[in-house]
Amino acid sequence: MLETKEQYKQLGISEEVYAFGEKIEQKLKERFQKVDEVAEFNQLKVIQAMQERRVSEACFNYASGYGYNDLGRDTLEEVYASVFHTEASLVRPQITCGTHALALALSANLRPGDELLSPAGKPYDTLEEVIGIRESKGSLAEYGISYRQVDLLPNGTFDYEKIEKAITEKTKLVTIQRSKGYQTRPSFSVTQIGELISFVKKIKPDVICMVDNCYGEFVETIEPSDVGADMVVGSLIKNPGGGLAPIGGYIAGKNECIENCAYRLTSPGLGKEVGASLGVMQSFYQGLFLSPTVVSGALKGAIFAANIYEQLGFPVIPNGSESRHDIIQAVEFGTPEGVIAFCQGIQAAAPVDSYVTPEPWAMPGYDSDVIMAAGAFVQGSSIELSADGPIKPPYAVYFQGGLTWTHAKLGILMSLEKLVQAGLVKLS
Ligand SMILES: *Cc1c(COP(=O)(O)O)cnc(C)c1O
Numbered sequence: 510m511l512e513t514k515e516q517y518k519q520l521g522i523s524e525e526v527y528a529f530g531e532k533i534e535q536k537l538k539e540r541f542q543k544v545d546e547v548a549e550f551n552q553l554k555v556i557q558a559m560q561e562r563r564v565s566e567a568c569f570n571y572a573s574g575y576g577y578n579d580l581g582r583d584t585l586e587e588v589y590a591s592v593f594h595t596e597a598s599l600v601r602p603q604i605t606c607g608t609h610a611l612a613l614a615l616s617a618n619l620r621p622g623d624e625l626l627s628p629a630g631k632p633y634d635t636l637e638e639v640i641g642i643r644e645s646k647g648s649l650a651e652y653g654i655s656y657r658q659v660d661l662l663p664n665g666t667f668d669y670e671k672i673e674k675a676i677t678e679k680t681k682l683v684t685i686q687r688s689k690g691y692q693t694r695p696s697f698s699v700t701q702i703g704e705l706i707s708f709v710k711k712i713k714p715d716v717i718c719m720v721d722n723c724y725g726e727f728v729e730t731i732e733p734s735d736v737g738a739d740m741v742v743g744s745l746i747k748n749p750g751g752g753l754a755p756i757g758g759y760i761a762g763k764n765e766c767i768e769n770c771a772y773r774l775t776s777p778g779l780g781k782e783v784g785a786s787l788g789v790m791q792s793f794y795q796g797l798f799l800s801p802t803v804v805s806g807a808l809k810g811a812i813f814a815a816n817i818y819e820q821l822g823f824p825v826i827p828n829g830s831e832s833r834h835d836i837i838q839a840v841e842f843g844t845p846e847g848v849i850a851f852c853q854g855i856q857a858a859a860p861v862d863s864y865v866t867p868e869p870w871a872m873p874g875y876d877s878d879v880i881m882a883a884g885a886f887v888q889g890s891s892i893e894l895s896a897d898g899p900i901k902p903p904y905a906v907y908f909q910g911g912l913t914w915t916h917a918k919l920g921i922l923m924s925l926e927k928l929v930q931a932g933l934v935k936l937s
Contacts, residue, residue, distance in 0.1 A: 521857065522922045525936050526929060530922050533816045537809075544808045551727045551801035558591035559798070569791040576785030585793055586781075589749075589761050592797070593734045593741055598761035599770050599781065600745075602789045607723045607744030608635040610758030614742050615639065615682065617773035618717055618766055621653035623681035628672040628705060629697070630661045633690040633721065634875050634899075643876070655679065665695045667705050673712060682717040683709050687725040687733060688835035691899055691907060693826050696834040699729050703736025710737065717766060723747055724835040724891075724909065727804040739763045740770075746890040748836065751796030751803045752912040755789060755887050803892060804836060807910050810894070810917025811838040814908055817921060821934055824903075836892075841905045842933070845869075848898040850931045851906045852882035854924030855896040858916070859884020869900045877901040894920045 517527050568581035576582065582601070589598035604610045611633075619625060625640065637643040641650025650656065657680075659671045685705060689696045697705075706718045719740040720733035726748035734741045743749060745757030760770050771780035786793075815838055816829040824841040827833060842848050849869070856867050862884040869878040878900040885893040891910050894917055898906040908924075911917025928934040 517919075517922070520919065520923075522919075522926055523929070526922055526926045529925070529936055530813075530817065530918070533820065534813065534918070537812060537816060540812055541809050544805045544812070547728070547730055548801045548805035550730045551804075554730075555592055555798055555801060558588045559794070562587045562591060564588065564794060568794065571788040572785045572790075573787060574785055575783045577782060579784075579786050581790035581794075582784065582786040583781075585790060585797075588794075588797070589759055593732050593761040595734050595741070595761040595767075596764040597767035598759060599767050599774065600757065600759040600793065601774065601784055602755075602757045602787060602793075603774060603784050604758030604760075605756065607721075607742075607747065607758060608633075608639065610742045610744060610760055611636060611684075611721055612639040613758075613770055613774055614719055614740050614760050614766070615649060615684070616652070617769040618719075618740075619649060619652075619654045619682055622679065624655045624657055624677065624679035625649065626672075626675055626680050626683045627656070627658045627685075628667060628675065628683060628709065629659075629685050630694065631658065631692065632684060632686055633723070636721075637876075661694055667701075667708075669708060672705075672708065676709065676712050676716070680713060680716055682719060684719050684721065685733075685738075686721040686723075688721070688723055688837055689826070689839065690723075690837075693839055693841070693903065693905060695827065696725070696837070698832070698834045699725075699731045699733055699736055702733050702738070706733075706737040719762075724837055727801045728808065728833055728835055734761060740766045745793065745796070746887055747892050748804050748807075749797055749800050750793070750887075750890075750892060751799035752887070752890065752892050753792040753796035753799065755792060757789070757793065803912055806912065806914035806917060807836040807892065808833055809914040810911040810921060811836055811909065813918060814838045814840065814921045814924075817925060826905075836909050838908045839905045840908065841903045843904050844933070845900050845904055846931060847928065847933050848900065848904050848906045849880055850927040850933060851908070851924045852880045852896045852898060854927035855882040855894060855908070855920045856884055857927070858920040858923035859894065860916070861886060875899060896924070 572579040638645035641648030722743040740762035745754035819829040826839040869880040881897040883895040894911040
């Protein structure tokens with residue numbers, strides 16, 4: 510379509526970059542159809558949960574103060590429990606982000622003397638301070654909770670032999686991160702996570718298995734809670750907020766675990782009964798409703814980016830053809846300049862703040878400078894088109910999101926345009 514090509518040109522995409530992108534997209538039709546099929550299934554799952562829990566207009570009412578009998582909040586927690594097939598859930602604007610949700614789930618269910626085990630290698634950067642791997646005020650370590658970690662085997666799979674040895678009488682909770690986060694290991698499929706949980710439970714049936722589900726929601730037709738996880742934890746400014754939730758986190762799981770979380774979030778004795786939803790409920794419901802489709806757009810963007818940069822010879826994780834278990838795409842540029850040019854392209858394609866130029870900075874919770882590109886409607890939202898990269902070897906950029914596939918496509922083409930302009934990539 511000539512007009513579309515002209516429109517891209519006006520936005521700053523050269524003819525050669527556009528043509529390169531079109532050639533790649535043509536080859537992805539079948540992949541994209543599979544992504545749409547998963548979205549269709551998950552959309553139906555969400556609608557069914559909302560119908561069964563009798564979501565009504567009254568659920569969107571403003572609740573303030575203590576928030577006793579907040580219908581919208583309580584019904585939404587039933588909807589989440591239904592979607593994740595769990596006994597209960599906690600879905601709150603008072604859970605400020607993913608790290609907070611994870612810290613809450615851990616600190617609520619661990620007691621002094623207990624041990625936390627990560628059988629899948631190093632957890633997400635910000636959890637290092639939560640756990641106390643890096644010294645930090647208020648860490649689990651300060652409360653006498655010890656930590657043990659079993660690294661993945663060189664091929665990225667679980668080291669079952671060492672995991673078996675690491676499970677002791679002290680082991681109370683096992684944490685498994687579905688997505689790669691800021692690492693270059695593969696992300697785990699829900700099936701793989703299920704196998705690991707079965708293994709752990711066979712050795713110690715009463716151990717709590719928690720999954721950091723960030724970026725994984727609705728990528729597959731099943732969730733970790735369908736394969737034995739006692740708690741799944743995530744952020745509402747990622748997948749399940751559908752781009753509309755302005756804040757929030759969720760924990761879905763066993764009654765006992767969720768009760769512990771509620772007492773820790775508010776107060777012993779109060780638990781789930783308090784915590785007014787302050788008018789955010791419509792966005793939480795509507796965001797969850799849109800989430801399966803939004804996630805499908807983000808996935809298409811990730812697949813498109815993988816195929817573009819793979820074609821250009823950069824290591825990409827996952828690669829252009831392998832199956833997807835989260836919405837993150839890593840591209841290794843090998844130089845800080847590559848990471849910076851990529852992020853500046855993503856920023857330049859944004860609907861918001863497209864005129865600002867992102868630069869690396871020392872962000873709290875991370876151990877190196879990080880560059881972040883996000884022209885988002887919700888600050889820091891990473892279900893919206895965003896990219897970030899720690900400025901350290903292997904100089905990989907982690908790219909995710911896009912509320913629509915077309916925006917993701919523009920962002921990726923713009924990133925390529927910036928790399929071409931910086932002389933870091935040659936297309937012919
Ligand atoms: C984003 C993320 C977190 C932390 O979430 P924040 O909302 O950034 O605090 C934790 N784990 C994984 C795997 C993530 O992707």
